[in-house]
Structures are given as structure tokens and as C-alpha cells.
Amino acid sequence: MPGRILIIDTIATNRIVLKVKMLAAQFAVDACASKGEAIKMIEENRPDLILVNLSDASQDQHSLCRDLRRSAVSTSIAIIAVGVTDTCRARFAALDAGADDVLPHPINDALLLARIRSLLRVRSTSQELMLRESTSRALGFEENKTAFEGASRIAILSHNAGDAQLLNSSLRAGLRNAITVLHPNDALLGDESGAGRDLFVINAATACQGEGGLFGLVSDLRARTPTRLTMQLVVVPADAPEVAAMFLDLGADDVVPVTSGTDEISLRAKRLIARKRQHDRLRDTVRNGLNAAVTDPLTGLFNRRYVEPHLARLAEQSRKSGRELAVMMIDIDHFKTVNDTHGHAAGDQVLIALADRLRENLRAVDLVARMGGEEFLVAMPGTSVGDARMAADRLCELVNATPFDLGPGLPMLKVTVSVGVALSGQLNPESSAINKICDRADKALYAAKSAGRDQVAFSKSAA
Secondary structure, three states: OEEEEEEEOOOHHHHHHHHHHHHOOOOEEEEOOOOHHHHHHHOOOOOOOOEEHHHHHHOOOHHHHHHHEEEEEEEOOOEEEEEEEEHHHHHHHHHHHHOEEEEEEEOOHHHHHHHHHHHHHHHHHHHHHHHHHHHHHHHOOOOOOOOOOOEEEEEEEEOOOOHHHHHHHHHHHHOOOOEEEEEEHHHHOOHHOOOOOOEEEOOOOOOHHHOHHHHHHHHHHHHOOOOOOOEEEEEEEOOOOHHHHHHHHHHHHHHHHOOOOOHHHHHHHHHHHHHHHHHHHHHHHHHHHHHHHEOOOOOOOOOOHHHHHHHHHHHHHHHHHOOOEEEEEEEOOOOHHHHHHOOHHHHHHHHHHHHHHHHHHOOOOOEEEEEEOOOOOOEEEEOHHHHHHHHHHHHHHHHHHOOOOOOOOOOOOOEEEEEEEOHHHHHHHHHHHHHHHHHHHHHHHOOOOOOOOOEEOOOOOOO
């Protein structure tokens, strides 16, 4: 499902140009000229990201940015300020007003799209964590008590000792936290150098000259378990927007021009550290409160107890956004034969492997659960009929494509699944309505099995 973007600009030509670019990038787009129009559009069709032009001297657009950030309706929506003068003072003013990033005029299209992709990834992660945390509270688990938070741990990664010292001075002036300086290669040596850090500040000010494999460093840090959750702020050349775009697409959380002042660097660093700590708290709540009670011990998926309250939240989210919720019921064909022929241990291996394939090939925001026996549920928010059909067909193919390993001494086994799909329409979040969509998906699953198995069927209301 593409993200929805709201463009706020008093100049019609600017709105048209930006809208064309966003539509070409396959985003859903709304556009308006004033704060009043913007608030109305946000209430009626909540966007995932706002592009606001702050350059109009006749309007107090910084005040608009602050109001958007303070409003309960729009506080969690990502904001990119565009059209700002390319000076340290102007960039900091926009960031201080509440923008997540600032793109001076003229806007570089590659950097704009990379920044949008980056912020939408952040939004998706935050929404998923907050949604799961709210479900844990609905199930009766207490929210974790806020522990004392000590000084954040920051590492500066730089090939150049002089540049590292300048960054160190800037960060110490603004943050007063524990800061160490490392050679970039040292960050990849092992757990001691990366584990537990809140932020890497990576000096890539000369990256356009191909210095030191820093593109690979960013993706390596993001891929490795000890460092994958550590925030990354990359200092980039001031006149190389394509370099900044590449770092964002490789996994950097934020980029800052090398010409930026201490205030801007410190503000960006503080925001990344705050985001990491929020995400850490949400992960801890989900991990500690839910695992034992609502996780299927065999597959590691959520169980039936978790499904109903979480589906209720997905349904409420669907109702507010106007985007449909797709629910799939997935059943392993002839599973009893697997158990009877090869034993229950082999059947367990099939269940575990199927759970892994489902989990690894769906989005973080999608719900995957084992409902019991050989039946699984997948719930996909923000999913149209066409998207649901493609996803269901793809999951069937993923199961069919590779035989399942049943364990030592047993042959590889080809397994197929049947899938029933139902879509929410204008679903209400009450439990009776939640049960209705599950019942429709169950009936579609029965239709798929009756038609010969190894196929997808839709409920009549979603066909």
C-alpha cells in the first residue's frame, strides 16, 4: 500500500509540481494552500507524511508547523519542510518548529524521495510497536515502569581524527553525554564496540570522493545484530544530495550537511536518541508482557488469545484511515496425512517452517497468528482487494515452491495450503464485527478446500 502524502503550499504552481512528482513515485497525494484546509484534510483522510513549504513570507508557516506537531490529530505524522533557504539558521528554525527534516530550495528529487522513504519506514515501525503495546495493555498487562535513563552512549565513526574532534566538540556542547571516537572498521569488530550504543555519528563528509567504504559500513551496521537498532546520523557533503540519498536508502536514520552548526547537529542527535529509547521501551513492553501469555510455543507466532484485541485495533485503524483490512485464513492441505504417515514430530516441523515463511514474507505491521492445529491467520491493514489477492497468491507460491524438511532420515515433503480472504469494508471495531470478518474468511477457506485445495478464495463481499 503506497503512503499518503499531504502537500501544503500557498503557491498553486508549487503544489502542482510536487503533486506530479509524488504521483509519479506511486504515492497517494492530497494538496492544499492553508492551515484550515490542511486540518480538515488530515481529519478526513489522515496522511502518512506532510510536505510543507515554509518559504512564503506572507504566511507564518513555522507556526503552522508547530501547530501540526502539537495537535493530537497530526503529532505523529512525519513532516518535511521544503523551500527553506539553505543556511544553518533557516534549517535549524524549521527543525525547531517541528519538522523532521528540511530540504532547501531547489529540491533535489532523489534526496526528497529517499527522505520520504526513510520517514515512512520510521512511521511504520513506530505504528507497529505502539499498536502491539496497546494490545498488551488491553490484555491486562501493566505498562513497564519507566526506569532511570542514564547518559546516552554515542560513538563517532571517522577516518579523519581532526574531523572527529570537531564533531566531538559539537556533540559535547549540545548533549553532554558519553561520547567515544572510533575508526569505522572498529565498529564492526564485535559486540563490545557496538552493543548498547544509542547513536553512531558517521563522518562521511568526503564520501563523494569514495572514502573508506562508508556506504557499506552503514548497511553492515544495520544488518548486524549488535548494532542493527543503533541510530545512525551521517554527516554528508553539503553539495552532494545524491550521496545523502544513498545513505538514507542504505539504512541511515538521518543525514546532516557538513556545513551545519552545533545546534542543528545536536538537535538531530537528540531526536534520534529519543526515538531509539521510545522504541526500546515499546519493544520491552511487548517482549516482557506478551511473550509467555500470547505466543504459540511451537511456532513463536501470536496465538488466538492475542488475535481478537489486536484485530479490534486494526479494525479501528482501518475505520479512521478509510483503508481496508484484509484477513486471511490459511490451512495446510491434508495435514492429518502428514502426521499419520511421518509422525507428529514431522508435522511439527511443517508447522514451524510454514510459520517462518509467513513471518519472513509479510510486513512488520501485518499480524500473523496460529489459530490452532494447522490453521493460521494473517491480517493486513491498509490492503485493497487487488493487493490482498497478490499477497495471498504469493504466500501460496512460497509454500509450494520449496519442499519442507521433515527432519533427519525423512524425505523432503511438498506441502500446499488453501487460503480464504475477507476484507473489512466499513468494519466497526466491536467484537461481533471482528468475528464476522473472521467467519467470512473461514467460509472462503472452506470454499477453497471444496474447490480442490491449493488455491485462494475470496468471500463474496470482497470478490
